[in-house]
Every structure is written in C-alpha cells, then in structure tokens.
Amino acid sequence: xxxxxxxxxxxxxxxxxGGPSASLGLTVCSRCSIKFKxxxxxxxxxxxxxxxxxxxxxILKDGDTLNQHGIKDGLTVxxxxxxxxxxxxxxxxxxxxxxTPDPASAPSTTPASxxxxxxxxxxxxxxxxxxSGSRRSSGGGPSPGAGEGPPSATASILxxxxxxxxxxxxxxxxxxxxxxxxxxxxxxxSNPEMLSQIMENPLVQDMMSNPDLxxxxxxxNPQMQQLMERNPEIxxxxxxxxxxxxxxxxxxxxxxxQEMMRNQDRALSNLESIPGGYNALRRxxxxxxxPMFSAAREQFGNNPFSSLAGNSDSSSSQPLRTENREPLxxxxxxxxxxxxxxGSGGEGTGGSGTSxxxxxxxxxxxxxxxxxxxxxxxSPEMQALLQQISENPQLMQNVISAPYMRSMMQTLAxxxxxxxxxxxAGAGSVTPEAHPSLPAGWVRRCWRRPTGHLLCAARPLxxxxxxxxxxxxxxxxxxxxxxxxxxxxxxxxIATGGDVNAAIxxxxxxxxx
Amino acid sequence: xxxxxKLYVYDLSKGLARRLSPIMxxxxxxxxxxTSIVVHxxxxxxxxGGISSCPPGGTLLGPPDSVVDVGxxxxxxxxxxxxxSSLGESLFRSEAYNLFEHNCNTFTNxxxxxxxxxxxxxxxxxxxxxxxxxxxxxxxxxxxxxIQIQPPGGSPVGRPNGQS
Numbered sequence: 001x002x003x004x005x006x007x008x009x010x011x012x013x014x015x016x017x018g019g020p021s022a023s024l025g026l027t028v029c030s031r032c033s034i035k036f037k038x039x040x041x042x043x044x045x046x047x048x049x050x051x052x053x054x055x056x057x058x059i060l061k062d063g064d065t066l067n068q069h070g071i072k073d074g075l076t077v078x079x080x081x082x083x084x085x086x087x088x089x090x091x092x093x094x095x096x097x098x099x100t101p102d103p104a105s106a107p108s109t110t111p112a113s114x115x116x117x118x119x120x121x122x123x124x125x126x127x128x129x130x131x132s133g134s135r136r137s138s139g140g141g142p143s144p145g146a147g148e149g150p151p152s153a154t155a156s157i158l159x160x161x162x163x164x165x166x167x168x169x170x171x172x173x174x175x176x177x178x179x180x181x182x183x184x185x186x187x188x189x190s191n192p193e194m195l196s197q198i199m200e201n202p203l204v205q206d207m208m209s210n211p212d213l214x215x216x217x218x219x220x221n222p223q224m225q226q227l228m229e230r231n232p233e234i235x236x237x238x239x240x241x242x243x244x245x246x247x248x249x250x251x252x253x254x255x256x257x258q259e260m261m262r263n264q265d266r267a268l269s270n271l272e273s274i275p276g277g278y279n280a281l282r283r284x285x286x287x288x289x290x291p292m293f294s295a296a297r298e299q300f301g302n303n304p305f306s307s308l309a310g311n312s313d314s315s316s317s318q319p320l321r322t323e324n325r326e327p328l329x330x331x332x333x334x335x336x337x338x339x340x341x342x343g344s345g346g347e348g349t350g351g352s353g354t355s356x357x358x359x360x361x362x363x364x365x366x367x368x369x370x371x372x373x374x375x376x377x378x379s380p381e382m383q384a385l386l387q388q389i390s391e392n393p394q395l396m397q398n399v400i401s402a403p404y405m406r407s408m409m410q411t412l413a414x415x416x417x418x419x420x421x422x423x424x425a426g427a428g429s430v431t432p433e434a435h436p437s438l439p440a441g442w443v444r445r446c447w448r449r450p451t452g453h454l455l456c457a458a459r460p461l462x463x464x465x466x467x468x469x470x471x472x473x474x475x476x477x478x479x480x481x482x483x484x485x486x487x488x489x490x491x492x493x494i495a496t497g498g499d500v501n502a503a504i505x506x507x508x509x510x511x512x513x
Numbered sequence: 514x515x516x517x518x519k520l521y522v523y524d525l526s527k528g529l530a531r532r533l534s535p536i537m538x539x540x541x542x543x544x545x546x547x548t549s550i551v552v553h554x555x556x557x558x559x560x561x562g563g564i565s566s567c568p569p570g571g572t573l574l575g576p577p578d579s580v581v582d583v584g585x586x587x588x589x590x591x592x593x594x595x596x597x598s599s600l601g602e603s604l605f606r607s608e609a610y611n612l613f614e615h616n617c618n619t620f621t622n623x624x625x626x627x628x629x630x631x632x633x634x635x636x637x638x639x640x641x642x643x644x645x646x647x648x649x650x651x652x653x654x655x656x657x658x659x660i661q662i663q664p665p666g667g668s669p670v671g672r673p674n675g676q677s
Contacts, residue, residue: 052592054586054588056629056630056631057515057518057584057585057588057629057630058586058587059588078626080592080595080599082592082595083595
C-alpha cells in the first residue's frame with residue numbers, strides 16, 4: 001500500500017465561482033504529483049497544462065512527488081491557473097469593470113469575475129491561487145486597481161501628533177505645503193469663524209495657557225530669532241512669564257485685546273500732556289520702535305504695522321503693556337488686520353532654508369515645522385503636553401474635529417518628506433562665533449540649521465543676584481533722570497526685568513493713575 | 514534558477530514614530546511600516562490605488578529603510594504577473610484597502626508566501642494590533658480607519674497580454 005498524504009489546500013471564499021469556499025481535501029498518493037494535478041484539474045475545471053503548482057517557492061513539476069517537496073498535511077500549496085494565449089473574452093472584459101473606475105461598464109456584484117459561473121474553463125482565462133484563495137476567471141480586462149482613481153483622503157498614521165502641528169500649519173517650503181497653506185488661507189479667509197474655532201479648540205487653549213511652551217515655540221522660529229537678535233527687548237519680553245501669560249490671555253480674548261489697546265491709547269495721550277512727555281514718547285519711538293519696525297518689515301515684507309500705526313500713535317513696544325503683538329508682524333496682512341490676530345504670532349512660511357517671508361493667515365503662530373522637530377519636541381513642556389493628550393482621549397477628539405485636520409493630514413500623507421523635515425531640523429551644536437556685541441549680561445546661542453543657515457538668539461543671562469544689584473545701573477539711570485523714589489524704581493525695574501524705558505513708563509503710568 | 518525575493522521596508526513616519534510613540538502610545542514603536550516586494554527587478558506594493566509596481570525604490574518614499582531577504586522563488590516573471598493580476602481583481606482590489614486590516618503589509622505577506630512559502634517578519638504584521646491595543650489607537654480609530662495610503666510613483670499592475 002502506498003503511504004498516503006492528505007493535502008488540504010485552503011480556499012477561503014473570495015467570491016470566486018462555485019460560491020462557498022472549497023476546501024480541497026485531497027487524499028493523494030504521496031508520491032505522485034501528477035495525480036494531484038488531475039484531481040485539481042477536475043475540481044477547478046481547468047486544463048492540466050494550465051495548472052502551475054507552487055510550494056515554498058518551487059514549482060512542482062509533473063514528475064515530482066509531493067513527498068519530495070516536503071508537502072505535508074495542513075500545508076498550503078499555491079495554485080496558478082495560467083491564461084492560455086488567446087483573445088480576451090469580451091464577457092470577461094466587462095467582468096473586470098468593478099476594479100476600474102470606468103462608469104460605463106456594467107458593474108458586477110461579485111468582486112471577482114461574473115463571467116466565471118457561465119464559462120469557467122472555456123473563458124480560457126482563469127487564474128487562481130489556491131493558497132490565497134481567489135478563484136475566478138477574467139479576461140484580459142483593464143488592469144485592476146485604478147491607478148488614476150482619486151486618492152482623495154490620504155494621510156499618515158501620525159494624526160495625533162499631527163494635531164499639534166495642525167495648530168497653525170507649518171511653513172515648509174515643499175510644494176505640497178504651499179498648497180496646504182493656500183488652502184488654509186482660503187479657508188480662513190472665507191471663514192472668519194475658523195480662527196475663533198481654532199482658538200476655542202481646547203488643545204490650543206491648553207497650549208497657550210502654558211507660557212513656557214509658547215515662548216519655546218516662538219523662540220524656535222528662526223525669523224523670530226533673527227528679530228530677537230536685532231532687538232533684545234523682544235526676547236526679554238518673551239522671557240517674562242508674567243508678560244507671556246498676559247499675552248496669552250489677550251490672544252484668547254480679542255475683546256480684551258481691544259480694551260487694552262484703548263487703555264494704552266488713553267495712557268499715551270495722557271503721557272503727552274506731561275511736560276517732557278512728548279519727548280519721552282518720541283524718544284521711545286525712535287530708539288525702540290523704529291528699529292523694530294524696520295527689522296520686522298525686513299523680515300516680513302510689507303509694513304506689518306501699517307494698520308497699527310494708524311490706530312495708535314505709538315503702538316508701543318513697552319513690554320510691560322501686554323500689547324506684545326506690536327513688535328511682531330501682523331499675521332493677517334496683506335489683508336487688513338483684524339483684532340483677532342493672535343498676540344504671539346510670528347510667522348514664517350518658508351522653512352529655515354527658504355526666504356519666503358509673506359506672512360500668511362495659515363501660520364498664525366509662526367510655528368515652523370522644521371524647528372518643531374528640534375525645539376518643540378525636546379522641551380519638557382511638550383512632553384508633558386503629549387502625555388496629557390495620550391491620557392485624555394477627549395482631547396484627541398477635539399484635535400481631530402478641528403476643521404483643518406483633514407487637509408493637513410492629506411498633505412502629510414502625500415509627502416512623507418514632510419515628516420522628515422519636521423524631525424530633521426535638529427539643532428546643531430552651540431558654536432560661539434563672532435557676532436555683533438551684546439549688551440552686558442546677555443548671552444547668545446547659535447544653531448546651525450541643516451540648510452547651513454546660522455540662527456542666533458540672544459537673551460539676558462540670569463544671574464543669581466538680588467534685584468538691587470542686578471539693576472544697579474538702571475537704578476542710577478532712573479535716579480539721574482529725576483525718579484527719586486528708589487523703592488518705586490526698583491519695583492518698576494523688577495516688573496520690567498531691568499528695562500529702563502519700560503520702567504519709566506510704568507512709573508509715569510502709576511503717577512498718572 | 515531561483516530568483517531572489519526581497520522585502521523593502523519603509524518607515525512612513527521617518528523616525529517620528531520612534532521618538533513619539535513612547536509618549537503618545539505608551540509603548541515603543543520603531544516605525545510605521547510600509548512594505549513592498551521586490552522580485553524580477555521590480556517593486557510591487559498595494560495601496561489605496563490597488564496593486565502597483567515601479568522600479569525598486571522608485572516611489573516618492575525613496576530608498577527603503579531596510580531590506581529583508583525573503584528567500585528565492587522559481588516562479589517566473591510571467592507567472593508572477595498573472596498571479597498578481599488575479600489578486601488585483603479579487604483579493605487586492607483598490608477598494609479592498611483598509612489601513613488596519615488589509616493594507617500594504619497584508620499584500621506583501623501574501624505575496625511572500627506565494628513566492629517563497631515564508632511570511633514577512635512579524636513586527637510588521639503586528640503593527641496594527643499594536644496600535645489598536647493602546648488607548649490612543651482606540652480613540653483615533655474612526656479617523657484612522659478612513660485613511661488610505663498610496664505612495665506615489667507606481668503604475669498599476671495589469672494582465673500580461675497587452676495591458677500595462
């Protein structure tokens with residue numbers, strides 16, 4: 001008696017002809033693959049010479065035995081039924097229509113070939129794979145899987161983390177990103193509600209209520225860094241957490257912002273009426289504001305403050321007021337700015353390497369994805385935020401429901417390089433290089449970006465001394481100007497972090513009120 | 514003469530998953546894997562546009578992050594294309610794409626077994642369940658389910674007689 005081997009090639013139901021899955025239990029002689037083929041030929045109703053049996057990458061020839069190939073019970077043998085070389089069956093052509101986007105051809109309900117039941121083997125073009133199971137016949141129809149089908153919603157799995165990026169979109173220079181930005185801009189233009197939606201998004205609010213995080217993000221923006229280099233006041237302002245918090249509050253609440261502006265206008269006009277007050281204002285403008293304006297203008301193209309200059313005489317750069325957005329460019333230009341402009345917005349549409357500087361609506365927070373990879377994600381605040389997100393699924397829901405998420409993710413998916421850019425813009429080493437001199441007590445940090453650009457930020461060095469010692473020089477200055485109340489001077493200096501001009505404002509303001 | 518069969522493995526996140534997964538998912542994932550089979554000097558993969566092929570490394574993803582040797586096969590090119598066409602019209606039509614259940618790696622696994630009898634490494638096929646077993650994955654599931662991935666740069670695989 002021959003040893004027998006029972007082969008069970010499994011044929012899961014793929015909608016092929018014959019209906020329910022045919023588990024082909026063959027008890028065949030273990031030596032004779034030719035008999036195997038006979039059996040299969042009968043079951044699949046195909047010619048023997050059309051059958052190709054494949055096991056473990058080897059093609060079973062007629063003379064081979066099953067044993068020889070190590071085919072045992074329960075193992076899968078793959079079957080391919082070759083297409084004989086003849087003209088494609090017209091019926092079978094329509095059969096493949098389900099897999100093409102051609103609306104003209106009659107769609108078939110079975111996913112496989114509808115021509116199959118009628119003419120299994122005479123259609124002549126049946127290909128099946130016993131292992132993976134599809135059995136159907138189709139003619140030389142159009143290729144499956146329409147390549148030109150609209151890839152509408154493509155995105156990557158990083159949707160969660162993408163939500164963070166979605167906060168303001170990302171000024172990378174890749175082509176897809178430009179589209180995204182334009183898209184967002186259009187959306188925001190046509191839908192002013194969108195900004196308030198964005199602001200109301202709890203995730204955004206969470207982020208903005210964390211001043212450290214915001215400062216980190218802002219500082220990570222290379223344009224901001226350049227701005228800060230020229231005008232140390234800005235970075236000083238950013239370093240004042242009290243200030244940041246107020247700014248965040250302000251940004252969240254446009255009404256409050258308008259209120260502040262009005263207050264400031266009033267205060268300033270009052271200032272004008274003091275003897276010498278006009279000069280102080282003037283000095284303030286020329287010394288501080290003008291360079292800042294021109295720096296910002298350079299950075300950002302148009303005159304970002306045109307409207308602001310129209311509104312108030314000197315949209316002041318005093319850090320103690322919370323009008324922080326003044327030194328920062330108007331994110332809504334070229335269109336007329338609205339009071340909705342978020343207070344902490346820098347903007348950059350270009351990546352670190354590009355020189356595109358038009359401020360766009362789509363990047364209100366100036367979050368440059370290129371810097372995000374290094375600056376933001378490394379920060380402990382960000383880690384904490386991410387932690388928070390992962391623990392709170394509701395937060396994630398909010399992120400997802402943001403209106404711009406889809407388009408953002410589409411772009412993400414289309415261009416995986418974006419992800420690389422986000423990650424890849426890591427900070428280089430700190431290199432002390434020759435730079436314009438800094439005021440005493442300031443330090444400078446430099447990064448060399450992958451694109452070769454050198455970005456620097458200057459900030460005051462925090463020294464562990466008492467305020468009196470720290471502000472000694474400023475105190476003397478104030479004294480010599482006629483502010484004799486040392487206590488008040490000190491308080492003012494502390495509040496403004498050592499900024500003499502701001503301290504003056506503060507002192508004068510308190511006198512006026 | 515057996516033909517070599519290789520598995521090209523791409524990390525769709527370009528390293529971001531490795532960095533962020535501990536925070537976001539609570540477990541370490543080394544990457545978001547997209548795979549394709551390279552045999553007969555062509556790369557074959559499955560996406561939302563169906564089965565596609567291109568020269569090896571010819572998609573927008575660029576060169577693979579790693580290459581796994583699957584084995585070798587006796588299946589000829591002609592036979593293989595027939596097989597792929599049949600798959601593309603039955604099991605791996607473009608509409609069948611689902612990010613979790615029936616994705617590029619499902620296809621690669623299937624094809625690898627056909628060609629060589631071996632499966633692709635389990636860290637790739639286990640990825641969907643890894644993600645879905647986290648609260649993050651569960652929360653995002655409705656969104657992720659609708660996601661379709663189709664690396665640009667391939668052309669659809671058709672029947673050998675006359676079609677692409």
